[in-house]
Each structure stands twice: as C-alpha cells, then as structure tokens.
Amino acid sequence: MNNRLRVLRAERQWSQQDLADRLGVSRQSVNAIETGKYDPSLPLAFRIADLFAMPIEDIFLRDSA
C-alpha cells in the first residue's frame, strides 16, 4: 500500500521523530510506514488521519493508485 505520509510530514516541516512523538510510536515505525515496509493497523491509520485532519483514503492509497 502506498501512502503520502512523507509528503504530508514535509509540508509541516516535521522530522520523523516529531511525527513519531505525536503519534506515540517509535521513529522506526514512522520510517517503516513511509517507506512502505509496514502497513499500519486500522487504529493507527485513523490516528494518522486524525493528526493530519484528513480522510484515511487521502493518506493511504491502493497500490494501483
């Protein structure tokens, strides 16, 4: 699954650690999600969506998208 996490984070000038602190996860977790090595669970995806005040489908995209 693709995602726009890196772009959204860059727009806010947050480091991976900044985002990780806001989500209550490790920096490695943010890195793994951004690089597509790990797809977050639905609860974490909702937390990410809430943080960016966007719908989940605007952050996480199907592989074909």
Next chain:
Amino acid sequence: MTAPFPRQIPQYMRRYYRRLGGFMAAYAAVLIGGLYIAMAGIPLPVRVFLAFLNAAMILGVFWAIFRLLAECDDEYQRLLLVKQTLLATALTLAITTCWQYLVVYEVLTEGPAWVGVIWLAAFGIAAPIVRWRS
C-alpha cells in the same frame, strides 16, 4: 516545528529493563551463592532447591520478555519483537538439533544442554538481524 511531547524511553521498555535487571542480578547472586554453598557439601534436597531457584531466575527472564511482547504499545516494534522471538526459537532449534545428532553419532558425549541460555543468546543475536534495514 517540534513535537509537543518529550522524547523518552517508552514505559514498556522501562518496565522490561527493570524486570530484566532484577532477574539477571538475582540469577548471578543465586548462581554464585549456590555454587559457593554447594562446594561446601550440602544435602540433596537443598541442591534440588538451589537448582530450581536458579532455573526460576531464567524463567523470570522469559516472563519479562513475554510481558514486553504483551505490553508493547507500538505495533511495529511489537512486530519486530515477535520476529526476534521466532528467529531466536528457530536458531535454538537448529543448534540443539545439530547438537542432538552429534550425540547420536557419538561425536559428542553429552547434550543438548543449557537450552534456555542458548535461547537467550539467540534472542540477543536475533535483535540486530531483525532490525537490520527495518
């Protein structure tokens, strides 16, 4: 912009370090003390008690690791811990299986032994392997 939350060691890791440190310190104390007492010559029931007491400290380390798995609230870190645990188990089974057949073919006379200690060593080895490029 910086995050509003302090960067610190997660609570689940603090609890793990406390438990691990406690059991490892107790293990060293029981082992050294137990062997010192045993050298002076003690009855069988006391030796049995010391053996189980020593084993209990290792079991405590296992408990601390599995509590870490249960309490870890970072799902990606928990995934890595599960992978680490499985890899440690696979390494231990590989080592003890090879050791077993070395005994069967009389290359070695004893074993496999110290399986718990082997697993803990494998758990330590598995950590960087699992986290490499993760």
